[in-house]
Amino acid sequence: MAKVMMMCGKICSGKSTYAQALRKKHNGVILSVDEITLALFDSDVGDKHDEYVERAEKYLYEKSLEILDSGVDVILDWGFWTRVERQQARDFYGSQGIEYEFYFIDISNEEWQRRIEKRNCDITEKRTSAYYVDEGLAEKFRRIFEKPGVNEPNMKIVC
DSSP, X not given: OOEEEEEESOTTSSHHHHHXXXXXXXXXXXXXXXXXXXXXXXXXXXXXXXXXXXXXXXXXXXXXXXXXXXXXXXXEESOOOSHHHHHHHHHHHHTTTOEEEEEEEOOOHHHHHHHHHHHHHHHHTTSOOSOOOOHHHXXXXXXXXXXXXXXXXXXXEEO
């Protein structure tokens, strides 16, 4: 039976890289909110960003069911930054009897800053398409990110 694997971690923590490794290992399909929003709206959506992200997540939840029903594993490559978001995902898949796992990408603040600097450089040099993480965006994630607790079910820690 197909399962869903969900990436959890701060922006620029390595979730997409780990999602690619899981895709290869499990022959799964990655569903990425950033991929959709960047392809449709670029990175300059302003005040509408959170609305577009919410709509993309809703769509991808439904699309994941179709893919899972086809017998293919799904990797959700978005942050699941809050306990509420993670619980909503557990409720959504658990209520349908779908096996799920979270992968928390746990990195130090120093490593996080290094990765942000590398990503921003890659974006500036047009080597990648991703969100540029300025100080305002980094601060937003410092405020909203809730590190998973040891009691959260089906949580695997990746260092």
